[in-house]
Amino acid sequence: MQNLWNPDISELSLQIANLNPSKIIVLVDENTHEQCLPHLIITIPELDGAEILEVPAGEESKTLEIAAELWMGLNDLEADRSSLLINLGGGMITDLGGFVASTFRRGMFFIHIPTTLLAMVDAAIGGKTGVNLGPYKNHIGTFQNPVATIVSPVWLETLSQRQLLAGFAEVLKHALIANEEYWQGCSTVSEMTYKSLAPLLERSIEIKEKVIIKDPFEKGERKALNFGHTIGHALESLSLHTSQPLLHGEAIGLGLIYETMISAQRGLLSEHESERILATLKMWYGHIEHETDPEKWWPLMLKDKKNRGQEVNCTLLQGIGKALINQQLNKAELAKLLIG
Amino acid sequence: MQNLWNPDISELSLQIANLNPSKIIVLVDENTHEQCLPHLIITIPELDGAEILEVPAGEESKTLEIAAELWMGLNDLEADRSSLLINLGGGMITDLGGFVASTFRRGMFFIHIPTTLLAMVDAAIGGKTGVNLGPYKNHIGTFQNPVATIVSPVWLETLSQRQLLAGFAEVLKHALIANEEYWQGCSTVSEMTYKSLAPLLERSIEIKEKVIIKDPFEKGERKALNFGHTIGHALESLSLHTSQPLLHGEAIGLGLIYETMISAQRGLLSEHESERILATLKMWYGHIEHETDPEKWWPLMLKDKKNRGQEVNCTLLQGIGKALINQQLNKAELAKLLIG
Secondary structure (H helix, E strand, O other): OOEEOOOOOOHHHHHHHHHOOOOEEEEEEHHHHHHOHHHHHHHOHHHOOOEEEEEOOOHHHOOHHHHHHHHHHHHHOOOOOOOEEEEEEOHHHHHHHHHHHHHEOOOOEEEEEEOOHHHHHHHOOOOEOOEEEOOEEEEEOOEOOOOEEEOOHHHHHHOOHHHHHHHHHHHHHHHHHHOHHHHHHHHOOOOOOHHHHHHHHHHHHHHHHHHHHHOOOOOOHHHHHHOOHHHHHHHHHHHHOOOOOOOHHHHHHHHHHHHHHHHHHOOOOOHHHHHHHHHHHHHHHOOOOOOOOHHHHHHHHOOOOOOEOOEEEEEEEOOOOOEEEEEEEOHHHHOOOOOO | OOEEOOOOOOHHHHHHHHHOOOOEEEEEEHHHHHHOHHHHHHHOHHHOOOEEEEEOOOHHHOOHHHHHHHHHHHHHOOOOOOOEEEEEEOHHHHHHHHHHHHHEOOOOEEEEEEOOHHHHHHHOOOOEOOEEEOOEEEEEOOEOOOOEEEOOHHHHHHOOHHHHHHHHHHHHHHHHHHOHHHHHHHHOOOOOOHHHHHHHHHHHHHHHHHHHHHOOOOOOHHHHHHOOHHHHHHHHHHHHOOOOOOOHHHHHHHHHHHHHHHHHHOOOOOHHHHHHHHHHHHHHHOOOOOOOOHHHHHHHHOOOOOOEOOEEEEEEEOOOOOEEEEEEEOHHHHOOOOOO
8 A cells, every 4th residue: 555645745756756656647636636736846856857748627527538638649759668747736637647647558657646525535645546438437447546646735725625625525424324423523623724634634544545445446444435426427427417416525515314214214224313413414415406306316326336236235223334345236225305 | 376287188187186176167268168078078077067157269259347247147047155156268268257256246166278379378377257348458457366266288289370479478577587598498499389388388387486475465575577568558459440450468478578679778778688679579479460650559558457546557578588568658768669
């Protein structure tokens, strides 16, 4: 495991010195090109002369077509196995760039510098890479750790309220599956600001890393991290081709609400617990517009990567701080779900 | 390492019993669909009801476009991570199928059943998967071992003389880089038949496996296996879009000739050694038509996966049975190469 909590991005200089790459390429989208790359280049003198590859911002870029363009781009730049790809951006960039790098000439060096809260606490941690296959999220990908993930809260300043709120859903998830005390801290957060969120980063990453070290390939325990994602992914997929696509984290916020409700329906959570959880979750995510008809969710849930055969495999809660993996959902119990 | 020398394809039944896959899909091309699949299905009752995916035969199918079709096909068949893809075919099928399986939902089970001599001794052994990126061979791929590789000589009976000769180039390469005594045995082969080739299989696979166990990701020693491939890949790429595309093994046969000549030019081989080697190699591969102008090879050699920066990294011989890795080729020394 090479995931590093590094509040200081000058760590990148050390990593470059260690690797001595034949070439450095930075992958950005138009947002991080404008808002993050200049700061990175000023801070890291080794990036003088680095090549830049840019893709359009947004989940729509996480496709095989864009991956193919990037492979051709790396080829045109004469990148080789000892070249380094630096993925500077949110989860789309780290997932896409990780997939491209891990398969280019069967693997070149790559380093993630996540710039969104969501990527810092989730997407860039744990070695999952991937692109979407049509409407199916991350259906094509690899398990491959970057040389390093350099998480610096400095980029939080570049994010909108909406982006911060999206990332916060994964922070809340980590609390819910792993630690009641941390959940209490998270549930007192009252604003989406650098000041209130930066202090939560390190703990959230630590929770994810702990799970992954025990189960890197998601054979068991790692599935805890999928809490909120079975329904969340379906909602995200359904929204992608509408006029109001959800951010991944917004969909996960909604997924956390619904999967908490299912946990309560099954009697895994006490009424008091589920009320506490739902009060916080609904405050942040309850108002987000989304497809509310479970009939429409179901076909997408059946395609979830974590399933085996025709069963929908889901992670539920059995208390705050305790995940219960490998629960089979049935379509009937979805019918009763309504965000009040 | 899970590569198995299994002359008996009923081994597949045991593997299926162990895996208990949620679904079985067999990947074939039109040749193996017709010539190999019926025998496999009769022999392995567990394949009753297996799904079949077919791609056109030939290197032209080893593309991202075909990979995308297969990913969609697996998705349509509702394959999941616990499903099994059986790759039944030559190196194109095992490379392509391995890549598709190792990246579908970040990795499903796969088993190789190589049906060409080349795939038996080379392509299906060692965990390399890949597709071509335009003219560049295997530029996109992964290192991922199959659950098993089941090598049975029974399929040799289905092959043409031309295909056997192509595979024999990799057998000769294994001998040249690893074992003088085995080379002597191989150089007495006088016909491309089941009878003369089947007895060579086990030793050849053993040589490749020994190298790979020590260096799975080709950081060092594994590069020995690239002998013949620096020039061979260039010749293969150049031929691909002509009316006479070379088989991979034919190009490697030619590459072995040229790279032996370079080893001799550099004084790494004695005159006696190079004459012995070239007599055998030229007898089998000297007559094959190909691009003979090294000026045209060079741009492709510069794109070789094994290079670092602008240097062409090559493996040469320093005696029969001894490879010398990490040799830098220069363009000037290619000028003198002519198959007399």
